[in-house]
Amino acid sequence: MSEFKLGLIGGGVMGEALLSGLLAKRIYAPEMVMVSDPSGDRREFLSQKYEVGVTSDNREVAAATEVVLLAVKPQIFDWVADDLKGLLKPGTIIISILAGVTLFKLERAFRESPVIRVMPNTPATVGAGVSALAAGSSVEPTHIKRATEILTAVGDVVQVPEYLMDAVTGLSGSGPGYVAIMIEALTDGGVAAGLPRAIASKLALDTVWGTAQLLRESQLHPAELKDRVTSPGGTTIAGIAELEAAGFRSALIKAVKAAGDRSRELGS
Ligand SMILES: NC(=O)C1=CN([C@@H]2O[C@H](COP(=O)(O)OP(=O)(O)OC[C@H]3O[C@@H](n4cnc5c(N)ncnc54)[C@H](OP(=O)(O)O)[C@@H]3O)[C@@H](O)[C@H]2O)C=CC1
Numbered sequence: 001m002s003e004f005k006l007g008l009i010g011g012g013v014m015g016e017a018l019l020s021g022l023l024a025k026r027i028y029a030p031e032m033v034m035v036s037d038p039s040g041d042r043r044e045f046l047s048q049k050y051e052v053g054v055t056s057d058n059r060e061v062a063a064a065t066e067v068v069l070l071a072v073k074p075q076i077f078d079w080v081a082d083d084l085k086g087l088l089k090p091g092t093i094i095i096s097i098l099a100g101v102t103l104f105k106l107e108r109a110f111r112e113s114p115v116i117r118v119m120p121n122t123p124a125t126v127g128a129g130v131s132a133l134a135a136g137s138s139v140e141p142t143h144i145k146r147a148t149e150i151l152t153a154v155g156d157v158v159q160v161p162e163y164l165m166d167a168v169t170g171l172s173g174s175g176p177g178y179v180a181i182m183i184e185a186l187t188d189g190g191v192a193a194g195l196p197r198a199i200a201s202k203l204a205l206d207t208v209w210g211t212a213q214l215l216r217e218s219q220l221h222p223a224e225l226k227d228r229v230t231s232p233g234g235t236t237i238a239g240i241a242e243l244e245a246a247g248f249r250s251a252l253i254k255a256v257k258a259a260g261d262r263s264r265e266l267g268s
């Protein structure tokens with residue numbers, strides 16, 4: 001369990017996902033964590049559910065903790081960073097999960113601190129996330145170790161050079177949104193084919209889950225698995241022909257690219 005205090009600035013969806021994982025895995029004890037959020041209802045909820053300290057004042061978090069996890073929207077980064085000027089303890093590690101916000105911007109805003117840019121994803125909520133991290137220029141191995149410890153509490157971690165972070169954001173950061181739409185659409189397809197919605201929903205979810213598990217455990221190439229499902233003149237090739245005609249692959253490729261481009265835009 002960490003003897004350093006953790007500050008979470010922004011207790012929204014992703015902040016809570018990380019918080020719940022860290023507490024569940026006992027990386028932090030609740031009394032070692034302070035969360036700031038402007039919403040009184042949100043603070044009340046987080047303090048009741050996780051028994052962490054809460055405040056509406058980001059400055060209080062900055063002054064009292066040794067690792068600061070930034071989890072606000074990228075659009076308010078400049079304002080939040082300005083507000084913290086001169087308050088961080090020397091050597092406080094800044095871990096930012098803000099889409100698009102570059103190490104250059106982070107280092108300019110927090111000159112005295114090692115900064116780490118991270119892109120997690122929402123499956124972190126159930127410990128099944130995957131995060132990529134990129135380290136700033138004054139980061140030392142101990143800082144990477146601490147950040148990795150935090151992120152492995154909620155899933156897998158990869159380290160990448162910073163120029164790849166927008167691409168990561170377009171794929172694994174935003175990816176849960178694409179997969180959720182796919183599951184919803186598969187369910188609707190089942191309903192269109194006559195299945196009761198509850199059964200269609202279970203079949204859609206378990207099919208995506210099972211396929212991912214099979215690919216992961218067997219190390220099969222996805223194309224190989226597709227070939228194994230596809231009997232000559234059978235049902236799957238009839239379905240695949242429709243997906244190809246509708247540009248399914250191309251739509252996914254473009255989605256990842258567009259989300260990565262948007263990440264770059266958010267940081268500029
Ligand atoms: N959601 C996701 O899948 C992922 C998100 N991210 C990144 O995580 C960050 C947060 O996203 P997400 O959790 O989805 O967004 P949320 O809106 O759910 O969370 C942001 C939280 O910050 C609060 N907040 C607003 N202003 C301030 C402030 N000045 N000081 C402190 N807290 C403030 C918000 O309160 P209020 O709502 O009252 O304004 C909200 O509770 C973003 O930068 C995003 O790029 C990264 C990976 C995945």
Ligand SMILES: O=C(O)[C@@H]1CCC=N1
Pocket residue numbers: 099169173174
């Ligand atoms: O949509 C967003 O901007 C955030 C970043 C990655 C996932 N959600």
